Amino acid sequence: MQLSPPALSRPGRKSRSSPMRRQEAALAALLILPSTLGIVVFAVLPIAASLGISLTDWGGLSRPNFVGVQNYASALQDPRATSALSHTLLYVLLAVPTGVAVSMTLAVWINNLKAGWLQTMFRTIYYLPMVTIGVAVALLWQVLLAPQGLVNLILGWLGVHGPNWLGSPSWVLPAVAIFSVWQGSGQGIILFLAALANVPKDLYEAAQLDGATPWQAFRSITLPMVSPTIFLVLVLSMIGALQVFEAVLVLSNGGPGDSSTTVALYIYKTAFTFFKMGYASALAWLLAVILIALMALQWRTQNKWVNYDQV
Amino acid sequence: MTRSEAVRRAAGPAEQQDQVRRARVQGSQVALLAFLTLGALAIVIPFAWMILTAFKTPAEAYTWPPVWLPAKWSLANFEQLFATIPFGKMFFNSFWTSVLVASLNIFSAAPAAYAFARLRFPGQGLWFGSHLLSLMIPWQVTIIPVFLLIRALGWYDSYTALIVPSIASGFTVFLLFQFFRSLPRSLEESVLIDGGSWFTALRHVALPAAKGAIAAAWLFSFLGNWQSFIWPLIVLQSSDKMLLPVGLLSLQNQYSVNIPVLMAGATLSTLPTVIAYLFVQRYLTDAAITSGMKG
Numbered sequence: 001m002q003l004s005p006p007a008l009s010r011p012g013r014k015s016r017s018s019p020m021r022r023q024e025a026a027l028a029a030l031l032i033l034p035s036t037l038g039i040v041v042f043a044v045l046p047i048a049a050s051l052g053i054s055l056t057d058w059g060g061l062s063r064p065n066f067v068g069v070q071n072y073a074s075a076l077q078d079p080r081a082t083s084a085l086s087h088t089l090l091y092v093l094l095a096v097p098t099g100v101a102v103s104m105t106l107a108v109w110i111n112n113l114k115a116g117w118l119q120t121m122f123r124t125i126y127y128l129p130m131v132t133i134g135v136a137v138a139l140l141w142q143v144l145l146a147p148q149g150l151v152n153l154i155l156g157w158l159g160v161h162g163p164n165w166l167g168s169p170s171w172v173l174p175a176v177a178i179f180s181v182w183q184g185s186g187q188g189i190i191l192f193l194a195a196l197a198n199v200p201k202d203l204y205e206a207a208q209l210d211g212a213t214p215w216q217a218f219r220s221i222t223l224p225m226v227s228p229t230i231f232l233v234l235v236l237s238m239i240g241a242l243q244v245f246e247a248v249l250v251l252s253n254g255g256p257g258d259s260s261t262t263v264a265l266y267i268y269k270t271a272f273t274f275f276k277m278g279y280a281s282a283l284a285w286l287l288a289v290i291l292i293a294l295m296a297l298q299w300r301t302q303n304k305w306v307n308y309d310q311v
Numbered sequence: 312m313t314r315s316e317a318v319r320r321a322a323g324p325a326e327q328q329d330q331v332r333r334a335r336v337q338g339s340q341v342a343l344l345a346f347l348t349l350g351a352l353a354i355v356i357p358f359a360w361m362i363l364t365a366f367k368t369p370a371e372a373y374t375w376p377p378v379w380l381p382a383k384w385s386l387a388n389f390e391q392l393f394a395t396i397p398f399g400k401m402f403f404n405s406f407w408t409s410v411l412v413a414s415l416n417i418f419s420a421a422p423a424a425y426a427f428a429r430l431r432f433p434g435q436g437l438w439f440g441s442h443l444l445s446l447m448i449p450w451q452v453t454i455i456p457v458f459l460l461i462r463a464l465g466w467y468d469s470y471t472a473l474i475v476p477s478i479a480s481g482f483t484v485f486l487l488f489q490f491f492r493s494l495p496r497s498l499e500e501s502v503l504i505d506g507g508s509w510f511t512a513l514r515h516v517a518l519p520a521a522k523g524a525i526a527a528a529w530l531f532s533f534l535g536n537w538q539s540f541i542w543p544l545i546v547l548q549s550s551d552k553m554l555l556p557v558g559l560l561s562l563q564n565q566y567s568v569n570i571p572v573l574m575a576g577a578t579l580s581t582l583p584t585v586i587a588y589l590f591v592q593r594y595l596t597d598a599a600i601t602s603g604m605k606g
Contacts, residue, residue: 028426028431031425034419034478035442039442039481043479046452046460050453050455109343127588127599128585132584132585133537133538134538139576144360148377182354191600291449
């Protein structure tokens with residue numbers, strides 16, 4: 001996360017002659033050329049092009065006409081766009097806090113195990129869904145979440161009558177969130193484990209000598225020490241959840257009705273099913289603005305609760 | 312009075328406290344193990360269910376309450392899978408394109424990452440910033456212009472469309488940049504003092520030192536391409552060119568396909584990477600940690 005810019009000035013190099021400096025620059029140009037060319041053509045220029053396209057009525061085939069900010073104006077009035085946004089926000093609210101809490105809890109438990117091989121074993125198991133093909137495990141969860149599926153069987157053992165998860169407008173987003181937490185917790189777990197490994201052990205020993213309970217030690221040592229990672233995982237999950245696409249496409253294809261159509265799915269369908277390239281680009285920029293605003297907001301508020309002293 | 316109690320009574324208060332603490336630690340270890348096992352079951356049981364269902368008859372798959380084991384272990388679902396979609400072809404397509412793109416990523420990223428980490432040149436901040444920008448911009452923004460460009464070039468429904476836009480990887484550059492920056496300068500500087508060029512330093516010192524990091528970056532990139540879904544979904548149309556994720560999705564839309572056949576497809580496409588992962592998990596974990604740091 002902490003990114004210092006590449007070394008731009010280095011002491012002790014001033015004495016080097018300028019032919020050598022030129023040689024260095026020439027070599028550098030050669031080394032960065034292939035990668036930079038790809039990045040400029042397929043990322044930087046498309047960003048600019050996308051802004052341009054969003055100001056047109058381009059359908060992808062006909063000649064585009066300049067329409068100014070009309071696409072942005074109609075997006076704000078489009079009930080399907082606003083409902084896609086509210087589905088997305090509900091999904092974020094369901095999936096992100098749960099995901100962060102689950103991965104944090106599991107990581108703390110794994111970290112507290114004494115046997116190293118058990119730590120490795122659990123970390124490996126929890127990361128397994130991350131190395132699978134998303135469509136394959138989503139198809140699996142479609143089967144598990146069926147009205148007469150495994151999830152409802154287990155709920156039945158606990159005396160709960162499970163809903164028709166993917167067929168009900170009010171349960172489909174929670175179902176997608178459950179799937180995402182199952183699929184994605186591994187990433188958070190290894191990030192938390194890396195952070196927990198950096199907490200000095202003598203802090204805990206000192207706390208134990210002072211008679212602190214494990215819960216007190218967790219609250220006054222672990223939590224402040226890993227708070228930068230909590231922040232990091234929170235931001236990463238929010239960015240991912242706001243763009244949720246594959247899971248809803250496979251699990252419910254946005255249905256029933258439009259009840260699980262998220263912003264990313266709506267953009268995809270607008271662009272590649274209805275070929276409204278101009279309008280879809282405007283929607284994409286509105287999503288990007290929300291993402292950037294959220295990141296900025298979190299950066300501004302993090303100082304109040306994140307301890308960066310020890311990183 | 313039992314023997315252990317007698318021993319405890321005989322022991323001093325300090326030892327007694329120590330024993331209590333040890334018992335408490337042992338008890339909490341058992342509790343942790345129990346909770347973690349419960350969590351692990353939540354991961355493992357769905358995979359087990361997938362494999363078991365792949366061997367069931369449709370009747371067994373749709374019955375309530377569900378049955379765990381198939382009465383007869385038959386490969387009929389796998390046969391139907393191969394009869395419905397060119398599964399082997401799709402698997403192979405996914406494999407070779409992922410190997411190729413991961414390798415191209417390394418060839419383009421390793422030199423660039425080294426230059427950004429070690430050399431000084433005009434425009435350095437700008438070009439490095441472009442790489443970071445490509446990491447942060449959501450795909451929804453760039454995918455439409457890139458698609459229109461691909462179509463204008465006549466690359467639609469070809470592997471060129473799949474591969475060329477993926478050659479440069481901002482993430483791989485960033486991962487290797489982090490590595491080269493953490494490498495001690497002293498070895499390369501000794502090459503320079505001996506009159507060698509930066510290029511010699513890169514070839515004979517930095518690249519050999521980066522073998523592990525490059526392996527990790529390659530694996531991570533391979534996995535990313537193996538899993539990639541939306542770009543192949545948009546640019547590849549014909550079913551004999553399809554990659555595995557989109558191929559699996561197309562399976563879902565076939566009339567003749569039932570749950571056991573779907574699970575046969577899911578099983579065959581999941582197991583190879585899961586098994587491979589068990590062997591290379593350490594490399595992958597390192598790259599995954601850095602992928603989180605990229606933020």
